[in-house]
Every structure is written in C-alpha cells, then in structure tokens.
Amino acid sequence: xxxxxxxxxxxxxxxxxxxxxxxxxxxxxxxxxxxxxxxxxxxxxxxxxxxxxxxxxxxxxxxxxxxxxxxxxxxxxxxxxxxxxxxxxxxxxxxxxxxxxxxxxxxxxxxxxxxxxxxxxxxxxxxxxxxxxxxxxxxxxxxxxxxxxxxxxxxxxxxxxxxxxxxxxxxxxxxxxxxxxxxxxxxxxxxxxxxxxxxxxxxxxxxxxxxxxxxxxxxxxxxxxxxxxxxxxxxxxxxxxxxxxxxxxxxxxxxxxxxxxxxxxxxxxxxxxxxxxxxxxxxxxxxxxxxxxxxxxxxxxx
Amino acid sequence: xxxxxxxxxxxxxxxxxxxxxxxxxxxxxxxxxxxxxxxxxxxxxxxxxxxxxxxxxxxxxxxxxxxxxxxxxxxxxxxxxxxxxxxxxxxxxxxxxxxxxxxxxxxxxxxxxxxxxxxxxxxxxxxxxxxxxxxxxxxxxxxxxxxxxxxxxxxxxxxxxxxxxxxxxxxxxxxxxxxxxxxxxxxxxxxxxxxxxxxxxxxxxxxxxxxxxxxxxxxxxxxxxxxxxxxxxxxxxxxxxxxxxxxxxxxxxxxxxxxxxxxxxxxxxxxxxxxxxxxxxxxxxxxxxxxxxxxxxxxxxxxxxxxxxxxxxxxxxxxxxxxxxxxxxxxxxxxxxxxxxxxxxxxxxxxxxxxxxxxxxxxxxxxxxxxxxxxxxxxxxxxxxxxxxxxxxxxxxxxxxxxxxxxxxxxxxxxxxxxxxxxxxxxxxxxxxxxxxxxxxxxxxxxxxxxxxxxxxxxxxxxxxxxxxxxxxxxxxxxxxxxxxxxxxxxxxxxxxxxxxxxxxxxxxxxxx
Numbered sequence: 001x002x003x004x005x006x007x008x009x010x011x012x013x014x015x016x017x018x019x020x021x022x023x024x025x026x027x028x029x030x031x032x033x034x035x036x037x038x039x040x041x042x043x044x045x046x047x048x049x050x051x052x053x054x055x056x057x058x059x060x061x062x063x064x065x066x067x068x069x070x071x072x073x074x075x076x077x078x079x080x081x082x083x084x085x086x087x088x089x090x091x092x093x094x095x096x097x098x099x100x101x102x103x104x105x106x107x108x109x110x111x112x113x114x115x116x117x118x119x120x121x122x123x124x125x126x127x128x129x130x131x132x133x134x135x136x137x138x139x140x141x142x143x144x145x146x147x148x149x150x151x152x153x154x155x156x157x158x159x160x161x162x163x164x165x166x167x168x169x170x171x172x173x174x175x176x177x178x179x180x181x182x183x184x185x186x187x188x189x190x191x192x193x194x195x196x197x198x199x200x201x202x203x204x205x206x207x208x209x210x211x212x213x214x215x216x217x218x219x220x221x222x223x224x225x226x227x228x229x230x231x232x233x234x235x236x237x238x239x240x241x242x243x244x245x246x247x248x249x250x251x252x253x254x255x256x257x258x259x260x261x262x263x264x265x266x267x268x269x270x271x272x273x274x275x276x277x278x279x280x281x282x283x284x285x286x287x288x289x290x291x292x293x294x295x296x297x298x299x300x301x302x
Numbered sequence: 303x304x305x306x307x308x309x310x311x312x313x314x315x316x317x318x319x320x321x322x323x324x325x326x327x328x329x330x331x332x333x334x335x336x337x338x339x340x341x342x343x344x345x346x347x348x349x350x351x352x353x354x355x356x357x358x359x360x361x362x363x364x365x366x367x368x369x370x371x372x373x374x375x376x377x378x379x380x381x382x383x384x385x386x387x388x389x390x391x392x393x394x395x396x397x398x399x400x401x402x403x404x405x406x407x408x409x410x411x412x413x414x415x416x417x418x419x420x421x422x423x424x425x426x427x428x429x430x431x432x433x434x435x436x437x438x439x440x441x442x443x444x445x446x447x448x449x450x451x452x453x454x455x456x457x458x459x460x461x462x463x464x465x466x467x468x469x470x471x472x473x474x475x476x477x478x479x480x481x482x483x484x485x486x487x488x489x490x491x492x493x494x495x496x497x498x499x500x501x502x503x504x505x506x507x508x509x510x511x512x513x514x515x516x517x518x519x520x521x522x523x524x525x526x527x528x529x530x531x532x533x534x535x536x537x538x539x540x541x542x543x544x545x546x547x548x549x550x551x552x553x554x555x556x557x558x559x560x561x562x563x564x565x566x567x568x569x570x571x572x573x574x575x576x577x578x579x580x581x582x583x584x585x586x587x588x589x590x591x592x593x594x595x596x597x598x599x600x601x602x603x604x605x606x607x608x609x610x611x612x613x614x615x616x617x618x619x620x621x622x623x624x625x626x627x628x629x630x631x632x633x634x635x636x637x638x639x640x641x642x643x644x645x646x647x648x649x650x651x652x653x654x655x656x657x658x659x660x661x662x663x664x665x666x667x668x669x670x671x672x673x674x675x676x677x678x679x680x681x682x683x684x685x686x687x688x689x690x691x692x693x694x695x696x697x698x699x700x701x702x703x704x705x706x707x708x709x710x711x712x713x714x715x716x717x718x719x720x721x722x723x724x725x726x727x728x729x730x731x732x733x734x735x736x737x738x739x740x741x742x743x744x745x746x747x748x749x750x751x752x753x754x755x756x757x758x759x760x761x762x763x764x765x766x767x768x769x770x771x772x773x774x775x776x777x778x779x780x781x782x783x784x785x786x787x788x789x790x791x792x793x794x795x796x797x798x799x800x801x802x803x804x805x806x807x808x809x810x811x812x813x814x815x
Contacts, residue, residue, distance in 0.1 A: 059424040143621035144632045163624030165793045251561020253793035268417040
C-alpha cells in the first residue's frame, strides 16, 4: 500500500517536473516562434488573404472579390505559357548543371595535383551576383559591341542572340548553367571526398573498370548528395529571375518570361498584389511538391 | 493542451491582425515656414544660390526667410538613371551649401524606380521623400500618395516657383503634374525627353544625287518627309549597303523594338501619326483619367499602323529587336545606321567622342508625317513629394523642388558635363546663348550639345505634333500588353492584325476585370 502511494506521489512529481520543463522551454522558444511567425507564417497568411482581395483601386482599402483573382490568373494564357517555359528552363537548366557539375566534380576528385586552385577558379561564377551575370551576358551578346556576338559572326552566325525567340531562352539557360554549375560541383565534390575507400578497393579487387566503379559504386553512394544539390538548385532556379530581368526582360515575344518573372511583373510592376499572391501561392505549391519529391527520393535511398 | 493551442492561435491572430491594421493616417501638414513671425511676405529677396544668369526668373523667398531652417534634414530622392538627375547629383552641393539639407540621390532603371516607389507608398514608410514621378508608370496609379504642391503655392511664407507655373510648357505641366483633374498638383516638370528623328548628314549628303537619280526626289529628312518615304529611304540604304554601294552604314534605320516600354514608344509615333490611339476616349494623355473606356486597338488604323511597323522592321538593323532606347542609340553612335527615331536627349551622346563614332555628322528633324499628321512620343517626367514624409521633410523637399526645377537649375543641367537634359522652362529657351546653341557648328552647340535637337523638339512639343500616351492607372499593364504583342508580331509569331486584336482583347479584359 505504502509502495503504491510512493509511486503515485513520484509520478505526480515527475509530471510536475515535465510540465515545468515544458513551460520553461515554451517561454524560451516563444521569441523565436514569434519571429518565425512574423517572417514566415504571417506573410503566408497575408498571401492567402491578399489572393481574395482587389488592390487595384486602393492598397489601403482593398476590396474583397472572392475568387476573382484566382479566376483571372488561372484563365490567363500567359500564366500557363509561363509555367510551360519555366518547366523548360528548370528542366534543361538542372539537367545541364547536373551532368556538367557531377562530371567536373569527378574530374577534380581524380586530379592528382592542384585540386584547390582548380576548385577556386571553377567556383568564381558562384560569387558573381546574378544581376552581374545577367549584365555580363547582355554585354557579351550585344550586337553593337558584344564579344560573343562578334565571335558568333566569325562563324557566320549573324543572329541577335537575345533578340531571337529561338536563341534567347538557351542563352538565359546557359547563363544560369555558367553561374550555378560550380555549386553542384562543390556539393558533389564534398560527397566524393567523404566516400569510404573500402567499397572502391573491393571493386578494384573484383576487377571492375572505372565505368563499372562509377555506375555501381560511386554514383549510388553519392546519390543522396546529388539529390541535395538538385534540391537546392531547383528551389533557386524557380525563384531567381535577375538574369532574365537584366538580359531580356522576358522577351522577345515572351520567350523568356518564366513564372517567377511573370510574378515579379504582376506584383511589383503592375502593383496587382491580388493576382501576384495567386501566382506566389501556385509557385509555393509547386516548390513544396518539388521539395517533397526530392526528399522522398532521399528517404527511399535510406 | 487545448489551452496551449488557444494561446498560440490567439497570439497568431492578434499579430496577424496587427500587421494588417498597421497603417498610419497622415494628418494635415503645416507648410508654413518655421520662423514665420519674422517673415514679410510682401517683400521678396533673391535666394543665395549660385548659377543665376540675367534674363532668367530668379529664385526668391519672402524677406526674413531662413534658408538654413531645415539644416540637418536628410532627403532621399529616387530617380531614373537620366541626365538631369546625373547633373543634379553632380551639382548638389549648390543646394546643400545654401540649405544645409543633405540630398541622397538614388539613380536606377525606371522599372526599379516604379517598384521601389510602389512599395514605399504602399507601406506608407517615406523611405523616399522625393519621387521621380513618371506620369504614366507612377503618377497615374499612385497619385493619392503624393503631397499636393498647391499647399506651398498658396503659402506666402515659403519660397515660390520662380517664374510661376506659367514658365512651364502648359501641356508638359498637365501631363507631369496632374492626375484626373486639376484640383491637386502632384509634381512639377523635371525633364522632357521627346522622340524626334536623328540622321547621318554625311550619308545623306554623299548619296543624295544617286538616290535622286534612282528614286526621283530629294531624300534629305525634313518636316515634309512621310512615313512611306522613310520606309522607302531606309530600304534603299539597307539594300545599297548590302550591295556594297554604301559603305558608311549597314542599315537604313534602327529601332528600339525590344520587348520593353521603348517598343510602345517607337510604335506610338506611327500609330498616332495615322490618327490612331490606344483607347477610344479622347485626350487621356494630358490630365489623365481613371476610366479609360474601351480599347481602340481593334481599329483599321491600328492594324494598318502595325502592318507598316512590321514592314519597317524588316529593313531595319536586326539588332533592333534586342534594343531599347539606349541600345539603338549605341547602334547609331557606332556608325551602323543612317536614321533612328530617338529621344532628343541622346544628342549629347552622339556628339561625345568617348561614346560616338559619328560626332559632327548627326542632324535632327521632326518625325515623318503619317496619314493624319505628325506624332512625337513625349516621355517627360515630374518630381513630387511623398506625402508620408514628416512635415519638416516635406518642407525641405519643397525647397529642393523649387531649386531643381528652377530656370537657373535647368540651365545648369543643360550645360552640365554629365550630358545634360533640356530645360522644362520656357524662359531658358529665350536666352541668347541657348538660341545660338540650336545652330550646328556654334561654340554654344558644342558646349550644350543637346540643343542641336531642340529645333525639331520645340516643334514636336506643339500640341498638334505631340503624342502623349494614355495616363491611366492601368497603364503599366496596358503598356506591357502593347509591347509584348508587338514583340510577338516582330518575331513572326502572329500577324499585325492578330497582334492589335490581342492588345485590344487583353486591354478590355483588364479594364472590365
């Protein structure tokens, strides 16, 4: 009997201690939670609120228009075509960055000497602001004084790269590839450097050639690292529109108007925050799905 | 647990609502001078600014006015990266020394100015006190956020506009200063770029006889030139250059036909010259309106104009499709092109040896004539005050506006090494050296090269020759529809008829939203 009473008393004490600890943790966490709410949750809630409001007459007193903005945006052909171009831009951009980035990482990984200097030189574009990358592209491809334009003309290519609908998007993709492929290289190189030597030695013992080692040992082992690199880049490539803004402003003929640029145009140039919110929410949903896809892929690998 | 959830929820909702409700109402601003008891409004005294010349209305203030009363106030001025702002920035110490007010001038591209000003206004934060108020991209949509300058005009204890509002061009004051009606004055004219025609004198003189022999008329661009002749001449030059007959240039014409505001401006010269416009309602370009009515882009005139523009671009420098106004100016300055419709303020660039291969070989004339007359797209801007600034900042900003738009400051801008802009003040054009500067080859024209484009520009400002685009709140969107669909037309993705119909449909869809 005495034991049962002690037990109950001990349980009560334990519960009190846990409650007190939680209470302390709660109060310690509260400032950061409020900060998180201010910078993340409230803007998100405001985005949902704004998507049902019309700001065109007055920003201070927007009118509730129900699904008006949603109908307007979703029935706009530009919304769907900009998503189509985004898929192209993101898809081709990521594939190129993946192949070149991983290839370069493997090349650097196997370099007998001078790895640091090669990595440093290769990383230079990453340190260039996207706006500057756009400016560089614009100047180099300028038909009056551009170096690349002049070089292309030597090969008989008299096209205006940024003024032609068939070359403007490839040019923008290449600018992004030039700037961000080194980041993929760096992440993958970190993965390669952390590889354990045993599986590779075992493959050597089994008489595997380099291609077999790469396919069956190295790539499977660094697959998660590659997915992390792709996750980071896919989030960024959807959002970053600096190069497009500087180099082509979405043209010619909307050929480089991806959804991120379209969102910027609607929200900040047109000051149509209602439609801009709808666009932002659709981008958020796609980004979440894309992130989930990569995360699930990684979990599957585990 | 339930209680905890309630607490979280309540905190979130409270903060969320606080954020939404977080706005401040601006009360009435006292615009009187700080030391108004010592001021005698009946006697005006000249301001101690350097740069005044005989013949110009002088900046004055009532007797007893203390020019240093706002010493220590810091003003932020956001402006498009244009020559007048560069010239003002280069000479800002003239203002700062007299007033003790510090002015930070941020210059960037127009799109960024529009974005930053929009965000500043909507947040009511007054990060920028002085605003480069583009009438079409900013003022038309954001006029409610500007301080009404009439308060100062009616305030006898503060300095007044030297020369009065009458010294501005009436149409430029209407376009740059008002929105919807003339009850409030939101900005004063600050710059006035206008599109006129630049051409290469060396090319036109050298091949004059050959052209006349083949085509049967004098081809020198002048006020009688029509758009059809312009096309014919441009095509002839491009073909002759291709054949190797003409060696000085490669193309007859160049255009600012990038998917950009510049494409709309370039096309408007032709549309308006043919008697067309973007909306059916008349006279939306000066005072402006919040209700533009139906689009007029499905008219026959619009279709014909688009067809002509499309045809013209076929013989133009192919770089035109990637050029805005700066791009086409660089192309022309490099020596590749014989004629370009361009903003007159680029004259200084063409006469600068550091940026041009064609110094001394450029002349200017009015735009060619269309079916109904001439049209020159006007692109002037005003300068206004953010109404969310403090009383002291608003009054300090008024002093800056009085100075920067004054005849003497406008004259200083014209003479600036920064390329200069052309004055918004009528009185400046009456000065003898300014008159002389409009003649090529004079020392004054070398000192003030923008004046070389002024004769046709003054003609372009006449009401029957000026084209002012619709000043409506929806203009940024409509402008985008116009240049995007025209860009698709030039890229061969749609016919001119489809392009203008698409512009009309999108515009009507927007205004009926």
